[in-house]
Amino acid sequence: MTQTFEPVWLGIDVGTQSVRCLAADRTGTPVSTGSHPLRGTRDDDRHEQDPHAWWSALAAASRETMAGVRGRLVRGVALCATSGTILLADRDGEPVSPGLMYDDARAGAEAQRVVDAGTALWQRLGYRPQASWALPKLLWLLAGTPRRDVRLLHQADYLTGRLVGRPTAVDSSHALKAGYDLDAERWPAGMFDELGIPPAVLPEVVRPGTPLGGIGREAAGETGIPDGTPVIAGMTDGCAALLGSGTFEAGSWNSVLGTTLVLKGVTPQRIHDPLGVVYSHRAPDGNWLPGGASSVGAGVLAAEFGGADLGELTAKAAARPHTTVSAYPLVSRGERFPFVASDAERITVGEPRDDIDTYAALLRGVAFAERLCFDYLDLLGAPADGPLSLTGGGARNRYWCQLRADTLGRPVTVPEDADPAAGMALLARAEGNPLADVAGDPPREVLDPDPAQAEVLTDGYLRLVAALHERGWLPAELTRHARERSTR
Structure with a gap:
């Protein structure tokens, strides 16, 4: 009897700490996964990784995934990477600089040059470039190299170039922080001339979902992905x-x-x-995707409790009632969203009694930062109270998800298996069709807020807001709006 295997599509997520590859069938159900760790160098405003390590990790994660595919036809692959992560490469795509990561903020002076050179453009596009964005970092890198045969590569197009075996275009999502004009769909030549950036430095740009080429023979041998498999332009x-x-x-x-x-x-x-601090990508269907990236997150747990059993700490924290003690748990110095403060640092409001209290304060702090993000979006006039889903590694902690629902005072959904790699597998699977028509309805859990937790969490939130404002980091208008919105 002949056995028929359904085809699969691959999604690859190149994160900060690892590369994850996922193979999904036409329903979006995962068939096989693989991952490989990444390491970088952090020192104050500096955050670098080795581009060759990205490729090695991608190849390892892909091989592990392909081992579980078991002869199924691979119809396509798309990848996402960290937003604003760039490098310089020669004309063959070989790196000539380290990879400057998404939160490397050494290009402060260059950021001001970018703002001044493109005032009209930034006003029209509705955002203001920051030191961690790709364009200021490009100026910083160019100033430090005597070579003139270099070109800008984002983390994404460096890797798609390795997959295809030749330099490829970058998708417009990854190009946004390098100054790409999403309205006109072109590089703003006048501003780049003023900044002294030659056109030859810039890659071609295409829309997400555009075919870039097929897996090359050399990449097929290293990754296990079949030779000729279509490589699709992804998103951040x-x-x-x-x-x-x-x-x-x-x-x-x-x-x-x-x-x-x-x-x-x-x-x-x-x-x-x-x-x-809020900028908008363009969705494949033409809608806008506003949002921002904060420098708080689960990374602070590894820094504070490296080697500890986080599951045990979570269980002990869950056994205690919430208090108003919290932290603003920055992973690195400086904040990017929901406010901009290059000198911001991790703070604690209140006095934790022990390690369990400290751990709980960090979890609450992330939830409070998330609430502040939504308060800022509401201040800007965005429809901030619509349906909300929680994804990422932190969403695997159900206690933390419930805490976030309680802090926000709104239901949240937690998809069973929705991560960036799954999103890229979906983009590859769409093959030009509307994403909503292809996606289906993946399993998800709904968590409703517990009204009994509202008072203590709101009190703790407002104390943190006041502390951020007192330090001069949080603008007065957002401080007032957060207080007013808490009474609605």
């Missing part, structure tokens, strides 16, 4: 998580809790933010 990790969560309806939101916290939503119009 935050956008990929949004797709993986099944968030397609205007007014809905996805919150990704990984090393850091990333919020993305769906709106029919672009959200304009005078501070520039």
Whole structure:
């Protein structure tokens, strides 16, 4: 009897701490997964990784995944990467610089040059570039190299180039923080001339979902992905998580809790933010995807409790009632969203009694930061109260998810298996069709807020808001709005 295997599509998520590969069938059901760790170098504003390590980790994760595919036809592969992570490469795509990660903030002076050179553009697009964005970092890298045969590569197109075996275009989602004009769908030549960036440095840009080529023979040998498999232009990790969560309806939101916290939503119009902390990607269907990336997140747990049994700490924290003690748990110095403060650092409000209290304060702090993000989105006029899904590694902690629902005072959904890799598998599987038509309805759990927790958590939240404002980090307008919104 002949056995027929359904085809699969691969999604690859290149994160901060690991690369994950997922093979999913036409219903979105995972068939096989693989992962491989990544390491970087952090020192104050510096955060670098070795681009060759990205490729090695991708190849290892792909081989592990393909071992479980068992002869199924692979119809396509798409990948996402961290937003704003870039490098310089030669004309063959070989790196000539380290990879400057999404939160590397050494390009402060260059960021001001970018803002000044593109004032009209930034006003029209509704955001303001920051030191951690790709364009200021490109200027910083160019100033440090005597070579003139270099080109800008984002983490994504470096890796798709390795997969295809030649330099490829970058998707417009990853190109956004390098200054790509999503309205005109072109690089803003006048601004780049003023900044002294030659056109030859810039890659070609295509829309997410565009075929880039097929897996090359050398990459096929290293990754196990069959030679010729279509490689599809992807999106940034935050956008990929949004797709993986099944968030397609205007007014809905996805919150990704990984090393850091990333919020993305769906709106029919672009959200304009005078501070520039909220910026909008463009969805494949034409809607806008506003959101931002905070520097708080689960990464602080590894820094504070490395080697500890986090499951045991969670169980002990859950056995205690909530208090107003909290932290603003920055993973690295400086904050990017929901406010911009390069000198912001981790703070604790109140006095933890022991390690369990400290751990609980960090969990509450992330939930409070998330609430502050939604308060800021509401201040900007975004439809901030729509359906919300929680994804990322932090969403595997059910206690933390419930705490976030209680803090926000709204129901949250936790998809069974929705992560950036799943979003990229969906994008590859769509093959140009509307994503909502292809996605189906993946299993998910709904967590309703517990009204009994509202008073203590709101009290703790407002104390943290006051502490952030007193230190000069949180603008007065957002401080007032957070207080007013807490009484609604």
